[in-house]
Amino acid sequence: xxxxxxxxxxxxDFARQLRMPVNLFFTIILPTVMYVVFGVTxxxxxxxxxxxxxxxxxxxxxxxxxAVTATSxxxxxxxxxxxxxxxxxxxxxxxxxAQFIAGKVLMAMSVAALPVTVVLLTGxxxxxxxxxxWRWPAIWGLCMLGAMVFSLYGLxxxxxxxxxxxxxxxxxxxxxxxxxxxxFLPLSGLMLEIxxxxxxxxxxxxxRYPVLEGIIDPDATDPLWFLAANMGAWALIFAxxxxxxxxxxxxxx
Amino acid sequence: xxxxxLSDVVKxxxxxxxxxxxxxxxxxxxxxxEVVAFLGPNGAGKSTCxxxxxxLTDPTHGTVQVHGxxxxxxxxxxxxxxxxxxxGLLDDLTVHQTLTxxxxxxxxxxxxxxxxxxxxxxxxASRRVSHCSGGERxxxxxxxxxxxxxxxxxxxxxxxxxxxxxxxxxxxxxHQEAANxxxxxxATHYLKEAQDFADRIILIAEGRIVxxxxxxxxxxLGAGRSVSAHWPGWTPDISLPGVTHHEREGERVRWWADDSxxxxxxxxxxxxxxxxxxxxxxxxxxxxxxxxxTTTGATA
Numbered sequence: 001x002x003x004x005x006x007x008x009x010x011x012x013d014f015a016r017q018l019r020m021p022v023n024l025f026f027t028i029i030l031p032t033v034m035y036v037v038f039g040v041t042x043x044x045x046x047x048x049x050x051x052x053x054x055x056x057x058x059x060x061x062x063x064x065x066x067a068v069t070a071t072s073x074x075x076x077x078x079x080x081x082x083x084x085x086x087x088x089x090x091x092x093x094x095x096x097x098a099q100f101i102a103g104k105v106l107m108a109m110s111v112a113a114l115p116v117t118v119v120l121l122t123g124x125x126x127x128x129x130x131x132x133x134w135r136w137p138a139i140w141g142l143c144m145l146g147a148m149v150f151s152l153y154g155l156x157x158x159x160x161x162x163x164x165x166x167x168x169x170x171x172x173x174x175x176x177x178x179x180x181x182x183x184f185l186p187l188s189g190l191m192l193e194i195x196x197x198x199x200x201x202x203x204x205x206x207x208r209y210p211v212l213e214g215i216i217d218p219d220a221t222d223p224l225w226f227l228a229a230n231m232g233a234w235a236l237i238f239a240x241x242x243x244x245x246x247x248x249x250x251x252x253x
Numbered sequence: 254x255x256x257x258x259l260s261d262v263v264k265x266x267x268x269x270x271x272x273x274x275x276x277x278x279x280x281x282x283x284x285x286x287e288v289v290a291f292l293g294p295n296g297a298g299k300s301t302c303x304x305x306x307x308x309l310t311d312p313t314h315g316t317v318q319v320h321g322x323x324x325x326x327x328x329x330x331x332x333x334x335x336x337x338x339x340x341g342l343l344d345d346l347t348v349h350q351t352l353t354x355x356x357x358x359x360x361x362x363x364x365x366x367x368x369x370x371x372x373x374x375x376x377x378a379s380r381r382v383s384h385c386s387g388g389e390r391x392x393x394x395x396x397x398x399x400x401x402x403x404x405x406x407x408x409x410x411x412x413x414x415x416x417x418x419x420x421x422x423x424x425x426x427x428h429q430e431a432a433n434x435x436x437x438x439x440a441t442h443y444l445k446e447a448q449d450f451a452d453r454i455i456l457i458a459e460g461r462i463v464x465x466x467x468x469x470x471x472x473x474l475g476a477g478r479s480v481s482a483h484w485p486g487w488t489p490d491i492s493l494p495g496v497t498h499h500e501r502e503g504e505r506v507r508w509w510a511d512d513s514x515x516x517x518x519x520x521x522x523x524x525x526x527x528x529x530x531x532x533x534x535x536x537x538x539x540x541x542x543x544x545x546x547t548t549t550g551a552t553a
Contacts, residue, residue: 085340093358
């Protein structure tokens with residue numbers, strides 16, 4: 001096939017995910033609830049920030065968390081497809097490895113759009129505030145960009161580990177990464193210095209950029225180029241790991 | 254043009270103790286329309302050869318060609334289909350959903366309704382794969398292999414784990430399909446299947462081709478005819494012409510010999526043997542003999 005994406009196959013793959021209501025529930029409802037708990041209900045939520053308020057910052061954090069939870073669950077489905085031999089079945093068709101990756105990323109991003117949209121809508125109808133209307137779609141776009149990078153994270157894990165391990169590893173590791181990336185509680189000192197180079201840091205900083213423009217605390221700001229470089233570098237690393245992992249894929253295991 | 258050609262193919266797998274040679278200088282040619290059984294014990298190298306024919310893995314040395322080109326090119330052109338031994342299905346999809354997903358990966362419109370009818374899947378169309386029996390899943394795999402309407406069908410132990418009825422049904426359907434003139438290669442360790450269904454048998458053991466010919470030719474290559482007689486007094490130090498080995502069966506003794514006629518003549522005219530019986534070797538003993546000689550290092 002000369003095109004990279006097979007739209008019918010990706011649509012069917014996406015429809016498959018919609019038929020798994022339990023997964024969808026956790027992907028969409030969990031980040032929304034977390035936003036409400038950390039953002040809406042707290043007193044400090046309405047404190048102003050550079051371009052919005054604290055609630056908006058939590059909203060951006062939870063939206064991007066929902067997005068990457070969705071794409072890392074890719075780890076589970078892709079790993080399962082490996083283990084059941086579905087990938088061998090696909091290898092008997094014209095579908096190439098490149099098309100497989102592209103299709104999975106697109107499908108994962110389609111799923112990721114759901115929690116991002118729901119969290120942002122929830123923020124809009126509660127107490128999140130942003131200085132300008134365009135900052136809302138800006139957050140949405142940056143969350144989707146992050147989702148794309150972390151679908152490579154999910155794929156990298158999927159191609160190297162067996163199914164049950166893959167799901168546990170991907171979600172467990174994600175929580176740790178999010179913590180190190182300054183996504184839940186504000187970090188400081190050595191933890192912050194280490195955290196700045198972890199995969200989720202750039203992701204979270206970028207998602208919050210329309211609200212904070214990189215401000216960490218009154219003394220420190222992350223420049224845009226640093227956040228972008230962090231995400232770009234990790235995207236490359238995940239892509240490389242995925243390519244290497246796929247090479248061992250179709251032979252009998 | 255040959256359908257499948259393996260030329261001096263070697264496949265080594267790296268392991269902790271050094272490379273293991275799964276396929277050892279195999280030469281193999283299939284012409285279009287042939288129905289060939291690939292027979293050999295577990296671990297003989299059948300599945301590795303099949304993986305190479307499908308482009309799932311590359312040979313360490315030698316070349317594999319399908320319709321004169323690379324295996325991957327044949328897969329992309331939809332000219333070769335395979336039934337995997339097991340797995341290869343997603344449990345949460347229905348039969349129809351599975352067929353639809355794979356059909357989207359092949360160019361052209363594919364008539365799934367006719368395909369399901371041919372493979373007897375129509376009543377199962379909305380059943381989830383996880384609720385399908387082993388035989389039903391195999392039928393689904395068969396339908397999946399037929400989607401691109403391939404000229405070559407490769408079946409890797411297609412009836413492993415099936416009961417007698419399911420097996421008979423499977424071969425009946427396959428027979429119908431092969432009547433269209435497809436080239437069929439099936440790997441099996443069921444000798445009866447090879448005998449009943451194949452025109453030609455390729456015997457493989459320990460990565461090497463041990464024999465390649467029609468069912469009759471293989472049978473003759475094996476242990477040869479045996480002669481048995483009722484002779485309770487016989488002992489191994491009584492010499493008999495051309496006997497290679499023997500087996501006691503109660504008061505009867507069975508001898509294998511290259512020239513069974515000469516042995517029979519001798520027994521009837523010069524000895525106390527009675528109640529003679531001459532039997533042609535069956536495929537079982539031919540197979541056992543050929544694979545046994547490989548292990549002991551002697552030439553077949």
